[in-house]
Amino acid sequence: MSLAIAVALLTGAGTWLLVRGGAVRLILGFILLGHAANLVIIAAGGTDRRVAPIVDGSTPLDAAADPLPQAFVLTAIVITFGVTVYLLGLVARIAKKSPSSELEEEFDSDDEGVGNR
Amino acid sequence: MMLDTQALSVWVIPGVFAVPLIAAVVTFLIGANKTSRAIGLLVPVAVFAASVLLVIATMEGEVIVSQVAGWQGGVAIAFIADLLSALMLGVSALLVFSSMVFAYAAGLGMDRWFVPSVLIMTSGVYGAYLTGDLFNLFVMVEVALLPSYILMSRSGTLTALRSARLYLIVNLTASTLFLAGLGVVYGVTGTVNMAALAGLGALPVVAIATGVVVVALMLKAALVPAHSWLPATYPYTSPAVTALFSGLLTKIGVYALVRIISLIYEPGQILTTAVIVICVLSMIIGVLGALGEGTIRGVLSFHMISQVGYILVGVVLAGAVGFAAVVFYLIHHTIVKTSLFLTGGTVEHEEGTGVIKRLGGLARAHPIAATAFFFAALSLTGIPPFSGFWAKLGVLTAAAEAGAAVVFVVALVVSVGTLGSMLKLGTGVFWGQPKTIDAEEETPSDVSVEPVVAAGTALSVASAVEAPPVTKWRPLLVIPGFALALVSLGIGLFPEWLLSLAHTSGESLADPVAYVEAVLGGRAP
Numbered sequence: 104m105s106l107a108i109a110v111a112l113l114t115g116a117g118t119w120l121l122v123r124g125g126a127v128r129l130i131l132g133f134i135l136l137g138h139a140a141n142l143v144i145i146a147a148g149g150t151d152r153r154v155a156p157i158v159d160g161s162t163p164l165d166a167a168a169d170p171l172p173q174a175f176v177l178t179a180i181v182i183t184f185g186v187t188v189y190l191l192g193l194v195a196r197i198a199k200k201s202p203s204s205e206l207e208e209e210f211d212s213d214d215e216g217v218g219n220r
Numbered sequence: 221m222m223l224d225t226q227a228l229s230v231w232v233i234p235g236v237f238a239v240p241l242i243a244a245v246v247t248f249l250i251g252a253n254k255t256s257r258a259i260g261l262l263v264p265v266a267v268f269a270a271s272v273l274l275v276i277a278t279m280e281g282e283v284i285v286s287q288v289a290g291w292q293g294g295v296a297i298a299f300i301a302d303l304l305s306a307l308m309l310g311v312s313a314l315l316v317f318s319s320m321v322f323a324y325a326a327g328l329g330m331d332r333w334f335v336p337s338v339l340i341m342t343s344g345v346y347g348a349y350l351t352g353d354l355f356n357l358f359v360m361v362e363v364a365l366l367p368s369y370i371l372m373s374r375s376g377t378l379t380a381l382r383s384a385r386l387y388l389i390v391n392l393t394a395s396t397l398f399l400a401g402l403g404v405v406y407g408v409t410g411t412v413n414m415a416a417l418a419g420l421g422a423l424p425v426v427a428i429a430t431g432v433v434v435v436a437l438m439l440k441a442a443l444v445p446a447h448s449w450l451p452a453t454y455p456y457t458s459p460a461v462t463a464l465f466s467g468l469l470t471k472i473g474v475y476a477l478v479r480i481i482s483l484i485y486e487p488g489q490i491l492t493t494a495v496i497v498i499c500v501l502s503m504i505i506g507v508l509g510a511l512g513e514g515t516i517r518g519v520l521s522f523h524m525i526s527q528v529g530y531i532l533v534g535v536v537l538a539g540a541v542g543f544a545a546v547v548f549y550l551i552h553h554t555i556v557k558t559s560l561f562l563t564g565g566t567v568e569h570e571e572g573t574g575v576i577k578r579l580g581g582l583a584r585a586h587p588i589a590a591t592a593f594f595f596a597a598l599s600l601t602g603i604p605p606f607s608g609f610w611a612k613l614g615v616l617t618a619a620a621e622a623g624a625a626v627v628f629v630v631a632l633v634v635s636v637g638t639l640g641s642m643l644k645l646g647t648g649v650f651w652g653q654p655k656t657i658d659a660e661e662e663t664p665s666d667v668s669v670e671p672v673v674a675a676g677t678a679l680s681v682a683s684a685v686e687a688p689p690v691t692k693w694r695p696l697l698v699i700p701g702f703a704l705a706l707v708s709l710g711i712g713l714f715p716e717w718l719l720s721l722a723h724t725s726g727e728s729l730a731d732p733v734a735y736v737e738a739v740l741g742g743r744a745p
Contacts (some may be wrong), residue, residue: 118247121389129385129389133392133396136392136393137394137396137399139396139701140396140397140399140400140403141399142399143399143400143403143404143407144403144406145403146401146403146407146409147403147404147406148379148406148407158272165232168468171406172403173402175355175402175406178355178359179358179399181361182362185366186362186366186369186392189366190367190388191382193373193384193385196373196381196489197381
């Protein structure tokens with residue numbers, strides 16, 4: 104239950120940050136959405152079984168945690184981290200290219216760029 | 221034909237994924253020089269050779285499985301080559317090679333990030349074609365996307381950066397959704413191995429869980445109603461990059477949809493209706509959008525949406541016949557679309573603009589490029605003797621056999637719209653009177669060509685004010701698009717071999733027993 108609430112909160116907050124626009128809010132929004140997706144995967148593995156899944160005969164198999172979702176999440180975290188670093192780099196690059204105007208405006212403005220031509 | 225399947229599964233299948241990745245590291249370390257550009261051309265040649273071997277080994281419907289680290293089937297991470305994967309590998313390598321030749325001629329090879337980025341992107345794409353596991357599909361898509369963000373934003377203009385932002389948001393949203401969908405699928409079934417999921421779509425709960433993944437993939441494939449991001453981003457990067465994106469990244473989404481729908485879902489009324497509605501809307505809206513566009517790549521980008529509808533509609537029509545149409549259309553479309561993007565890119569690089577109004581009468585001075593455009597445009601429309609005719613015939617046959625009158629009629633009517641927008645491009649750019657360009661009217665900032673090229677264009681524009689603009693186009697820009705148009709003509713004149721391959725592939729997609737057995741039944745046969 105607590106996982107479900109956490110996923111809902113993270114998704115809500117992430118989406119809110121995305122639609123607010125603005126470079127840094129955008130990046131934070133994707134970080135939160137990524138966490139929400141990771142929690143969904145953890146929940147999929149079941150949270151009631153928590154014993155380390157080492158098959159040496161001493162661990163009862165029905166209490167052992169499922170290692171696969173944890174491996175999934177580990178991979179996903181690394182990917183999200185890489186993308187976040189790239190996004191920050193992109194924002195820094197835009198800021199460097201147009202120092203005269205506000206960073207947020209440049210990143211938000213669709214006036215003459217995408218969509219219109 | 222007898223080939224050592226053991227050697228293929230141990231060396232060729234992992235190699236197709238690993239070699240471009242290793243080559244990317246090497247080319248990045250040695251920087252942008254002749255050696256690294258040569259490696260960028262050799263890798264797609266090697267992958268093409270590997271795909272020929274794989275096609276020969278799978279042409280009777282065999283499935284070659286590479287269980288990573290030799291674990292038991294169902295436990296191991298599986299890389300799987302069947303006829304569809306092998307064909308997609310081959311056509312992708314062909315388009316990567318053509319786009320690389322074009323990109324070097326356009327000066328992109330001078331950027332030390334270009335060759336490594338393309339190599340990593342292709343490695344992810346090849347991996348996505350070969351993987352048999354939904355989570356690995358996610359990883360491969362990410363491997364393909366990260367360098368695409370770099371390619372998208374390296375064009376350097378602010379407009380390109382803004383469209384890079386939209387591109388990023390859409391793809392990150394789709395990836396997050398895909399990941400959450402994966403979690404749900406795993407929670408419901410306890411596996412993400414596609415072969416183990418085969419047929420489970422008959423259970424409503426699995427169908428819904430997989431549906432989350434399908435929606436994410438539709439966003440990536442730019443199907444209506446999640447299509448509008450594509451024409452707002454693809455035209456703003458460098459032309460060679462647009463060609464690569466259209467041929468590789470959109471195709472991953474389409475390929476994954478074909479694979480998932482064919483394996484996991486059972487044919488049924490709801491699925492059929494949903495796919496037909498989405499595909500028919502994509503066909504119509506894509507072609508209407510194309511008619512309203514004012515730039516070459518704008519028109520071509522909207523066409524992609526329409527054509528993806530044509531490709532995917534076959535998955536629910538008449539079983540094997542429909543899947544055969546899907547496979548043939550997928551291959552035809554990759555070749556023709558890349559050809560059109562490359563020819564359009566040549567015009568943009570050499571004339572300095574892709575705005576149709578500012579162009580005209582180019583056929584007189586540049587007959588080869590005009591021929592390439594003419595061939596590819598006719599092929600896209602579906603006129604014999606080009607490959608597009610057989611592709612459309614396949615879709616229409618499948619629609620007729622399935623009794624889907626709506627699909628049949630819309631597919632025909634939309635062809636007229638395709639012809640209309642292609643005529644608009646043809647008459648606006650290649651036929652008619654050459655435009656005399658005022659220096660004032662010319663604002664190169666609206667087209668995101670490379671700075672080097674833009675400078676060269678400014679020179680040619682300056683000379684254009686005095687004399688009619690008869691600059692000679694660089695042959696290496698023209699040849700790739702022309703060669704691909706000839707490939708389309710070749711397939712159209714001699715379609716039997718590809719039709720029979722598509723037929724075999726269609727049968728195994730409609731009834732994936734061999735695929736499932738090969739993956740789950742332990743070692744490769």
